[in-house]
Amino acid sequence: MVNGASEYEKLNPGLKIRWDRRSLREFGEAPIEQYVDRYDLLIVDHPFVGYAAAHDALVNLDPFLTEAEKLLWAVDSVGPSWDSYWYQGCLWALPIDAATQVASYRPDLLQPFCPVVPRTLDDVLALARKARGCRKFIVVPACPTDAISLFFTLSANLGHPIAEASEIFVDDVVGREVLDRLHALISAAHPKSVEWNPIQVYDFMVSTSDAIYCPYGFGYSNYSRIKRPVLLKFADAPAAGARGCAGTMLGGTGVAVSMKSMQQEKAIAYAKWLISQEHQRGTYFHNGGQPASLAAWMDPAVDAAASGFFSGTLHTLQTSYLRPRFDGFVRFFESAGIEINKCLRAQIADSDLIAWLNARYAMQRNAVRQIA
Numbered sequence: 001m002v003n004g005a006s007e008y009e010k011l012n013p014g015l016k017i018r019w020d021r022r023s024l025r026e027f028g029e030a031p032i033e034q035y036v037d038r039y040d041l042l043i044v045d046h047p048f049v050g051y052a053a054a055h056d057a058l059v060n061l062d063p064f065l066t067e068a069e070k071l072l073w074a075v076d077s078v079g080p081s082w083d084s085y086w087y088q089g090c091l092w093a094l095p096i097d098a099a100t101q102v103a104s105y106r107p108d109l110l111q112p113f114c115p116v117v118p119r120t121l122d123d124v125l126a127l128a129r130k131a132r133g134c135r136k137f138i139v140v141p142a143c144p145t146d147a148i149s150l151f152f153t154l155s156a157n158l159g160h161p162i163a164e165a166s167e168i169f170v171d172d173v174v175g176r177e178v179l180d181r182l183h184a185l186i187s188a189a190h191p192k193s194v195e196w197n198p199i200q201v202y203d204f205m206v207s208t209s210d211a212i213y214c215p216y217g218f219g220y221s222n223y224s225r226i227k228r229p230v231l232l233k234f235a236d237a238p239a240a241g242a243r244g245c246a247g248t249m250l251g252g253t254g255v256a257v258s259m260k261s262m263q264q265e266k267a268i269a270y271a272k273w274l275i276s277q278e279h280q281r282g283t284y285f286h287n288g289g290q291p292a293s294l295a296a297w298m299d300p301a302v303d304a305a306a307s308g309f310f311s312g313t314l315h316t317l318q319t320s321y322l323r324p325r326f327d328g329f330v331r332f333f334e335s336a337g338i339e340i341n342k343c344l345r346a347q348i349a350d351s352d353l354i355a356w357l358n359a360r361y362a363m364q365r366n367a368v369r370q371i372a
Contacts, residue, residue, distance in 0.1 A: 001043070001274075003287040008273055015266065024197060025145070027253075033057055040261040041271060043253050044093055046084035047325045047333065052092040052256070054327040059257040060090040064268050076277060078252075079317040081292045085254045087325055093254030094275045095292035096284075100320040101153050101216040101248040102313040103235045104223070106205060109136065109212040121181060121240045124215045128188035131212055137190040139211040141198045141218075142344055144337035149249050150185075150216060151340055154178045156247030156321035157240045164324035169361035175354040179343065181240055185215070186344045194344050206230040218251045221290045221309040234309045236316045246319035252292060328364040335360060 005017040020039075022030065032048050036057050044058075052058040062070075074082045078098035085093040105117065113131055118124045128138045142150060155162055160174045170178070186193060190211055196204070198217040205211045206223065207230075215238050223232040236245040255274055257267045273279055280293035285302050296302050297310040297317075323329075336357055343353045 001287075001289070004274075004279070004283045004289075007279075007283050008270060011273075017270070024199065032256075036258040036260050040258055040263050040267040042256045042258060043096070044256045046093070046250070046252070046254060047323065047330050049085055049087040049092040050325045050327040050329055053088045053090060056259050058092050059259055059261075059264060059268070060092065061094065061257065061268065061271070062089075062091040065091070065272075069272070073275065076294045078292055078294050078297055078314070079320045080250055080322045081252050081254075084250060084252070084322055084325075093256035094271050095252060096255045096274055096280075097253040097290050098292040098297070098317055099218045099220075099251040099290060100237075100313075100317050101149060101251075102219040102237050102316050103213070103215050104202065104205070104217060104219070104232045105213040105235070106209075106211070106230075107233050109209060113212065117235045118213070118215065118238050121185070121215070121238050124213070124238050125184060125188050127213060132188075135210075137211050138188060138213045138215065139190040139196070139201050139204065140185055140193050140214055140216055141196050141201045142186060142189075142193045142341065143195060143197050143200075144334070144341040146197055146217070146337075147182075147194075147340040147344060148333055148337035149218075149251075150182060151178055151336075152249040152321065152323050153216060153237075153247060154181055154240050156249070157237075157243055157245075158247075159241055159243060161247060161321050162324065164326055164329075167362070167365075169357045170354065172351075172354055175357070176350060179350045179353070182340075182344060194341060202232060205232060216248070219290075219309065219313055221306045222288055224307040224309040226305055226307055231307055233307060233312065235312050244319070245316040247321045248316055248319075250317075250320040250322050326365065328367055332360055332364045 002019050009015055009017060032044060035042055077095055081095035081098045085091055114127050118127055131137060155174060155178050201214055201217055202223045219234050224234055237248045255271045257264055261267050277293050277295045280291040281296035281299045281302055285291055285296060297314055303310045339353055339356055342348045
């Protein structure tokens, strides 16, 4: 984003663009209202659209797009990325980055243990046992944010996606089934897994020879760029149930325009340029971006430059799961991640966690109903 801004400035003499960075945690969980007074554009996660629909924070971009533009970007969207920013009939951001939880591995280290990349969770656990015998590990990001993401992914992959309209978060049978698999995965993985996010996992994988495979982590194509001294290969996520890789939780980012911007027309024009096929497969990708454009994902040159990242994970993205987005969901997501992480550390019993999740989800949903 920072490096690509100069290209747009050249196309629009007199326009100056400055991007400021947020941390990964701030991006996913910090309230957007603290930024709308200071910035014309924001990069947001789609669960914030519920807040946007309930408050005058972001511009509804729908009226500023032609029908041809909307059709083009809907078709060119990877998986449900385009749909994820529509909420209550309004479009609150334009998808600029597409991601979900996919598998990754060190090809030089995996081959001796497993000539074929694991296809099922049972395959993953068998690989973990075999690797442990040689003091090698599988590793999975399971810090609080990724712990709740794993819960969403496994529940959807098992055929029980958590729906926004549901009266309960998860029933006891499904909850126990998900937690059984999570406990098995964490028990087999590197002990630091419960502390790490995907970036920490990938940094560990490329800086040591201790970890050979990660079954579920939000994909970062940066780690598979051909110029890296040690690169990771990425693949479709393994199946926990009978649905293949379908159901991994959608991530990614969108570019939104602040309702308080004094430059809304210019900001919207810039946002449109950012998601154009030409920019997404060109300057955006070459400066380290991970496109949301399907044309970019299917571009052979882009795929080759990322060592097959895009072709290797596209099916997982195309069948990914869209989590709830109601106003207040982000607060639930943050607090639920902390509790699930505690459960994975054996600090909370499974039954107590399921009860807590259902009570907290009901509380957040009821708060929305009372406001409405």
